[in-house]
Amino acid sequence: xxxxxxxxxxxxxxxxxxxxxxxxxxxxxxxxxxxxxxxxxxxxxxxxxxxxxxxxxxxxxxxxxxxxxxxxxxxxxxxxxxxxxxxxxxxxxxxxxxxxxxxxxxxxxxxxxxx
Amino acid sequence: xxxxxxxxxxxxxxxxxxxxxxxxxxxxxxxxxxxxxxxxxxxxxxxxxxxxxxxxxxxxxxxxxxxxxxxxxxxxxxxxxxxxxxxxxxxxxxxxxxxxxxxxxxxxxxx
Numbered sequence: 001x002x003x004x005x006x007x008x009x010x011x012x013x014x015x016x017x018x019x020x021x022x023x024x025x026x027x028x029x030x031x032x033x034x035x036x037x038x039x040x041x042x043x044x045x046x047x048x049x050x051x052x053x054x055x056x057x058x059x060x061x062x063x064x065x066x067x068x069x070x071x072x073x074x075x076x077x078x079x080x081x082x083x084x085x086x087x088x089x090x091x092x093x094x095x096x097x098x099x100x101x102x103x104x105x106x107x108x109x110x111x112x113x114x115x
Numbered sequence: 116x117x118x119x120x121x122x123x124x125x126x127x128x129x130x131x132x133x134x135x136x137x138x139x140x141x142x143x144x145x146x147x148x149x150x151x152x153x154x155x156x157x158x159x160x161x162x163x164x165x166x167x168x169x170x171x172x173x174x175x176x177x178x179x180x181x182x183x184x185x186x187x188x189x190x191x192x193x194x195x196x197x198x199x200x201x202x203x204x205x206x207x208x209x210x211x212x213x214x215x216x217x218x219x220x221x222x223x224x225x226x
Binding site for chain 2: 049101102109
């Protein structure tokens with residue numbers, strides 16, 4: 001399956017700061033990138049879908065001005081959490097694809113803690 | 116009605132037993148079906164894909180698909196403590212061009 005990296009794996013920041021999460025698709029040209037969020041003991045929730053070179057499509061209830069997604073190349077997508085607050089503390093996971101078998105593989109995730 | 120439904124569990128099975136995980140979906144035009152395993156604090160890992168009716172076996176795992184009943188299941192034979200995780204069922208529908216996930220079933224394999 002696709003090899004996906006995320007950086008950083010863990011970040012702790014103060015309330016009001018912005019945090020950028022990078023997602024790299026190492027062996028798969030990611031025309032589409034999905035960004036998910038998962039709160040503790042909760043299910044995976046799709047935040048947004050981005051296509052390379054175009055604006056992301058956000059799921060209902062996700063603020064596009066707060067969660068900025070850039071998908072400028074087939075191998076790199078970034079998610080910036082602007083003016084982070086404690087309620088944004090979560091596990092953020094990217095997923096390129098799907099591939100020709102409709103399979104999706106996930107990055108290792110970024111755990112964000114906002115103090 | 117949720118698009119993909121799973122029993123949240125926990126499902127507790129003794130070591131060496133067969134664990135049976137079930138999933139139903141609502142969209143009849145769904146094309147592809149997946150099982151992911153997610154350990155606590157980790158991201159989901161794809162363990163099985165199934166596209167046509169019947170059984171598909173891979174090692175200790177068997178996925179079963181019944182499109183008429185809109186039902187997909189995962190059997191884990193000879194369950195091991197290392198199988199203890201949350202198992203996510205996911206369904207791909209071409210019209211949506213994305214996966215829809217169930218909420219997951221937590222499996223506990225006891226010694």
